[in-house]
Amino acid sequence: MYKKDSKKTAWSGEVGKWYKTLVGKEGSFYHQKIVIPGALRLLNLKKEEKLLEFGCGQGILGRQIVNEYMGLDLSPELITEAKNFDKNEKHYYWVGDVCQPVKLHKTYEKGAMILSLQNFKKPYIAIKNMSMWLKDKGELILIINHPAFRIPQHSDWIVKDGKQWRVESIYMSHEEIEIKSSPFDRKNNQKSFSYHWSISAISEMLLDNGFIISKIEEWLSPKKSEGKMARIEDKARQEFPLFMAVVAKKYE
Numbered sequence: 001m002y003k004k005d006s007k008k009t010a011w012s013g014e015v016g017k018w019y020k021t022l023v024g025k026e027g028s029f030y031h032q033k034i035v036i037p038g039a040l041r042l043l044n045l046k047k048e049e050k051l052l053e054f055g056c057g058q059g060i061l062g063r064q065i066v067n068e069y070m071g072l073d074l075s076p077e078l079i080t081e082a083k084n085f086d087k088n089e090k091h092y093y094w095v096g097d098v099c100q101p102v103k104l105h106k107t108y109e110k111g112a113m114i115l116s117l118q119n120f121k122k123p124y125i126a127i128k129n130m131s132m133w134l135k136d137k138g139e140l141i142l143i144i145n146h147p148a149f150r151i152p153q154h155s156d157w158i159v160k161d162g163k164q165w166r167v168e169s170i171y172m173s174h175e176e177i178e179i180k181s182s183p184f185d186r187k188n189n190q191k192s193f194s195y196h197w198s199i200s201a202i203s204e205m206l207l208d209n210g211f212i213i214s215k216i217e218e219w220l221s222p223k224k225s226e227g228k229m230a231r232i233e234d235k236a237r238q239e240f241p242l243f244m245a246v247v248a249k250k251y252e
């Protein structure tokens with residue numbers, strides 16, 4: 001359950017600086033190879049459609065589109081970076097907490113939360129806000145670290161009978177999980193939090209806020225191993241997806 005601790009708005013402080021360096025201007029390997037191409041395909045933006053993104057970070061998605069776009073993020077550091085990188089006059093970036101009531105000036109045809117729902121302390125409120133600022137029949141694209149197979153500190157690999165198995169210590173329970181940027185470097189270590197929810201909990205948050213799930217995709221890693229474990233590692237990579245993408249439509 002949530003613990004009361006005011007320092008848990010870490011994204012508005014030093015964690016933003018760490019993430020900015022980690023991900024860089026072009027995005028991580030997975031952003032480039034899977035997440036952004038997949039998000040653009042599912043968004044399928046028509047010329048006149050406007051996009052609203054919650055937890056936009058340094059604007060990695062925003063910079064890939066030409067449509068009118070609004071990105072909100074808790075981190076002033078990341079929003080400054082997004083504004084520096086993105087000179088499109090139809091793109092707006094604002095510092096804002098999407099887990100509090102959000103006030104905008106217009107409604108949008110499409111919405112996105114890219115690897116951010118898992119970092120929102122109150123994802124229910126974020127989805128409610130998104131529902132409020134999407135037009136009827138508008139679509140929300142959610143991309144998250146796969147909630148069944150990638151639970152920080154609770155998912156691991158074991159090798160048994162010549163196979164690589166995925167093992168988990170939790171799934172159904174909701175957990176707030178502390179993430180350390182540099183666990184072995186106390187001085188520079190930055191803490192942030194990841195919030196685990198089961199797939200049924202996420203589906204309920206969507207349904208309660210007026211969304212119907214129209215599609216779920218599960219995306220695999222394109223990496224290949226080398227060395228004597230390569231065969232079983234590559235096989236396991238083809239079995240256990242890294243990301244889950246959800247397309248949800250706001251019903252009238």
Ligand SMILES: C[S@@+](CC[C@H](N)C(=O)[O-])C[C@H]1O[C@@H](n2cnc3c(N)ncnc32)[C@H](O)[C@@H]1O
Pocket residue numbers: 011012016019023054055056057058060072073074075078096097098099113114115116119120121
């Ligand atoms: C893992 S990053 C993903 C950023 C970006 N979508 C990307 O793919 O690079 C999670 C983002 O969620 C933002 N975030 C966390 N809590 C937030 C909140 N309550 N309101 C708005 N943004 C928040 C963080 O500042 C961070 O930029």
